[in-house]
Every structure is written in C-alpha cells, then in structure tokens.
Amino acid sequence: xxxxxxxxxxxxxxxxxxxxxxxxxxxxxPERVIEPTRxxxxxxxxxxxxxxxxxxxxxxxxxxxxxxxxxxxxxxxxFAKGIQAFQEALHEKGKTLFIxxxxxxxxxxxxxxxxxxARGADGLLLIGHHRNDEIYKFLExxxxxxLAAWVYDPEQxxxxxxxxxxxxxxxxAKIVIARxxxxxxxxxxxxxxxxxxxxxxxxxxxxxxxxxxPPESLQLIETAxxxxxxxxxxxxxMAKPNKPTVVMCGNDVxxxxxxxxxxxxxxxxxxxxxxxxxxxxxxxSIADPELTTVHVPHREMGKRAAQMLIDMVEGxxxxxxxxxxxxxxxxxSLAKPRDNDA
Numbered sequence: 523x524x525x526x527x528x529x530x531x532x533x534x535x536x537x538x539x540x541x542x543x544x545x546x547x548x549x550x551x552p553e554r555v556i557e558p559t560r561x562x563x564x565x566x567x568x569x570x571x572x573x574x575x576x577x578x579x580x581x582x583x584x585x586x587x588x589x590x591x592x593x594x595x596x597x598x599x600x601f602a603k604g605i606q607a608f609q610e611a612l613h614e615k616g617k618t619l620f621i622x623x624x625x626x627x628x629x630x631x632x633x634x635x636x637x638x639x640a641r642g643a644d645g646l647l648l649i650g651h652h653r654n655d656e657i658y659k660f661l662e663x664x665x666x667x668x669l670a671a672w673v674y675d676p677e678q679x680x681x682x683x684x685x686x687x688x689x690x691x692x693x694x695a696k697i698v699i700a701r702x703x704x705x706x707x708x709x710x711x712x713x714x715x716x717x718x719x720x721x722x723x724x725x726x727x728x729x730x731x732x733x734x735x736p737p738e739s740l741q742l743i744e745t746a747x748x749x750x751x752x753x754x755x756x757x758x759x760m761a762k763p764n765k766p767t768v769v770m771c772g773n774d775v776x777x778x779x780x781x782x783x784x785x786x787x788x789x790x791x792x793x794x795x796x797x798x799x800x801x802x803x804x805x806x807s808i809a810d811p812e813l814t815t816v817h818v819p820h821r822e823m824g825k826r827a828a829q830m831l832i833d834m835v836e837g838x839x840x841x842x843x844x845x846x847x848x849x850x851x852x853x854x855s856l857a858k859p860r861d862n863d864a
Contacts, residue, residue, distance in 0.1 A: 534570060605824060669681055687721035687722050694798060704859075778813070781813070791811055799816075816848050
C-alpha cells in the first residue's frame with residue numbers, strides 16, 4: 523500500500539485559508555499572529571500531521587531555532603526551576619531546547635558544547651563562567667553566542683545573567699556571625715572547577731574577616747553535591763575535636779544531607795549545631811527543621827535568560843550583564859549557639 527504524501531506548508535495554508543507566509547509566521551513567531559488566525563493554523567497543522575522541515579528552514583534562515591543548555595547535573599532540583607522557565611520562554615518564541623548534563627566534569631561539558639554547536643544550536647546557555655578559553659574560542663569561531671547563568675560578575679568579559687554568589691553568601695554569613703557564631707564550618711563543592719562554589723566560600727571568608735574572625739579558621743570540606751555526600755561531610759566535621767557551632771553548606775542539597783546526618787547522629791538542629799543552605803529549593807521549606815538559606819530567583823533568571831540569549835542570537839543583546847537579587851530566608855535551622863560553644 524502506498525504511503526500518503528507528506529503534508530506541506532502549502533497544504534496547511536490551504537486548509538487554514540491563509541497564506542504560506544502566515545503559516546510560517548505562526549510557527550516561527552506565534553506572538554506576531556492574532557489568536558483566531560493562530561488557532562486556525564495550529565488546528566490545520568494537527569489535522570494534517572504537518573511537521574516543519576527544519577533542515578530546509580535552517581538552510582534558508584541560517585538558523586535552526588534550536589537552543590542548547592549544558593547544566594552540571596540533573597540529579598537534584600538545583601537547576602530545575604530555572605531551566606523549566608528557560609524552556610517555557612523559548613517555547614513561547616517558537617524555539618526548541620536541547621539539554622545536556624556534564625556531571626560537573628569539564629571534559630564532558632566541552633564535548634557537549636561542541637556537539638550541540640555542531641548540531642546547529644543557535645545559542646547556548648551555560649552555568650557559570652569557569653571553563654577553558656579554548657571552548658570560548660571555538661564558539662566564537664562558529665558564531666554561536668553563549669550566555670552564562672547562575673552567576674553575575676561584571677569583571678568577566680562575557681555576558682551573564684544571575685546573581686553575585688560571593689555577596690549573597692556573605693550576607694548570610696554576616697547574619698550567622700551576628701547570631702554569635704565563631705566556630706564556623708562549610709561544606710562545598712570542589713572550588714577548583716566551580717566558580718559559584720568558589721565565590722560562596724569567599725563570601726563566608728569576607729564576612730569572617732570583617733567581623734574580626736580569622737578566615738583561615740573556617741573548617742572546610744569539599745565534596746560532590748549530593749544528600750549522601752553532605753551527610754558524610756557533616757559527620758566528618760562533627761567528629762573533629764573543635765566542633766563547629768554552625769555548618770554553612772554550598773547549596774541546599776548538601777544542607778539536606780547535613781540535616782540527615784545530624785538526625786542519624788542524634789544531634790539536635792539548631793540546639794546543638796546550626797545548618798544553612800543556598801538556593802531555596804522546595805525541600806528547604808519542608809525540611810525538619812526548615813532550612814535557613816539564600817533564595818535564588820530561579821524562574822525569573824530562566825525566563826529572562828531565554829529572551830537575552832535570543833537577543834544575542836539576533837544581534838540585539840544588551841551591552842551589559844544582568845544582575846538579579848537574592849535574599850536570605852530565615853527559618854528554624856539557624857539559632858544562637860549555646861553560651862559555652864560560642
């Protein structure tokens with residue numbers, strides 16, 4: 523039996539009683555088409571089973587309307603809200619998103635960046651600034667704009683949208699110290715390849731310095747992001763002779779692990795030790811006790827990153843990076859230390 527012919531753009535235009543230009547505009551820039559016409563065109567698309575020929579479109583427009591995002595992990599919710607908002611905003615503009623995860627490995631991230639570029643991604647969303655200069659040169663040579671997110675550093679030459687990790691963690695650390703804590707510990711991701719983690723630790727040390735606490739007294743454990751690794755790091759810290767009165771974690775996932783470790787060890791939070799996080803993922807507000815943390819505007823960042831990256835592809839991007847504000851969420855996991863522990 524002979525297969526039915528593949529529906530064409532002309533078939534959709536005929537079915538919807540519009541021009542082929544209107545069909546194309548509806549598929550590429552739906553916000554530019556009035557709703558009744560858009561509904562009629564999309565109804566015809568569904569009825570006929572039409573699917574755009576992206577290869578032909580790309581040859582004509584020199585764009586694929588596909589965008590890439592390389593995130594460090596899909597194992598937890600750190601990036602979920604931001605990437606969801608990013609995808610939704612791209613979809614509203616008729617763009618498609620491809621996502622890759624690098625497992626916090628530089629070599630995998632570079633491979634994914636090259637692969638997404640080779641497959642025709644018009645632009646890429648990357649997390650943080652830290653990566654080999656060679657990969658930036660590769661992207662520049664191919665003419666693929668890259669936007670850094672989850673970070674704001676005006677001293678960097680490349681555009682970013684996010685927040686000042688160092689200042690955000692410093693703000694939380696100042697509150698911790700104002701509560702009377704002097705024996706401070708931190709659980710962080712490895713700093714060498716993670717500029718967000720590095721700046722958060724610098725923020726803690728900044729606050730310690732300003733408050734007259736030697737920054738070298740910070741007890742620091744570096745580990746991979748994870749609940750189990752957070753628990754293990756917390757156990758190691760609490761096994762030290764000079765136990766901290768507060769453990770500041772580089773993100774909420776590590777902090778949830780630390781809370782779990784405290785529970786398993788019979789340590790009361792915050793009576794025996796305080797614990798803080800960073801990110802304000804959903805788990806933070808339902809943890810036991812509820813987690814004091816830094817709220818990151820994930821959805822706003824994702825939505826605005828999409829428009830910013832589209833503008834970069836189209837040559838209309840802003841000249842400067844965009845800074846978003848964080849705020850400290852005070853909850854039950856942070857309290858004053860016991861008098862004999864301060």
